[in-house]
Amino acid sequence: xxxxxxxxxxxxxxxxxPGSVTLTQGQPNAxxxxxxxxxxxxxxxxxxxxxxxxxxxxxxxVRGAPVRAYVVAPPSLFESMGSWRTRLE
Numbered sequence: 706x707x708x709x710x711x712x713x714x715x716x717x718x719x720x721x722x723p724g725s726v727t728l729t730q731g732q733p734n735a736x737x738x739x740x741x742x743x744x745x746x747x748x749x750x751x752x753x754x755x756x757x758x759x760x761x762x763x764x765x766x767v768r769g770a771p772v773r774a775y776v777v778a779p780p781s782l783f784e785s786m787g788s789w790r791t792r793l794e
Contacts, residue, residue, distance in 0.1 A: 708760035709737065712771075714752040718742040721756075728761070739772065748778040 707725040719741050726735040739754045746752065755771035 709756060710758040711739070711754055711756050713741070713754045714743075716743070716745060717752045717754075718744070719754055728765075741774070743776050746776045748776055750776045752776060 709721055709725070711719060711721065713719045719739055722738045722740065726737065728735060737756060739756075741752050741754060743750070743752050751773055753771050753773045756767050756769070758767060759765045
C-alpha cells in the first residue's frame, strides 16, 4: 500500500512513518505515525491530520477519526549570567 493520502491543517508540514506499508492476509492492519511541524502557529492553535486514502491493488479501508493536537510553546531558553567551572580529578 503506497501513496497514502492525507488532509491536514493548511500551513502544517506532515510526514508519515512509514510512508508505505505492506498488508498481507496474516497482517491485514497497519499503524501509521504522523509527525507534524507547525511553523508560524501559536500556542493553543489546533492542527489536524486525516488519513483519507491509499493506493493498493485491492480495496483499502481507512479507519479512525482525524487526529487533532494543540500547539505548545517550546521550552524557554536557559541563560547563564556568569561562568561555569568544572573540575576533574
